Amino acid sequence: MILDGHARLAAAIAESVEPPLLQLIRTAPDDEVAEGTERAVGRYETEMARRAGLRVRHGDAVPDGAALLGQQLAHDLRELDTARRPSRAWALEGGQERWLRIAHGVSDGQWPPA
Known part of the structure; x- marks a missing residue:
């Protein structure tokens, strides 16, 4: 499980509250960023x-396009690092029931919160 700020899970357990958000995000591998950078710069x-x-x-009479194209290049390069990508996480066998058993086990029996 990956939480935005993994300390949120510990804080939620300590405060006996359910974490408000769970979002899995895959970051771009270095080779994907390098290849995307080459394509963007090439364009x-x-x-x-x-x-x-x-x-x-x-x-x-023909604008050189540097301002517009520079903005597009900056956008394309930023997207390489910030674009949402599908997570490659798979569901836990046993579903929520198994997850709750595991969470209960690693939280000294304090999960889920009462």
């Missing part, structure tokens, strides 16, 4: 080169 460079070619032919 940025390709579009900047295309716009530079248009500016050579048509002059300053």
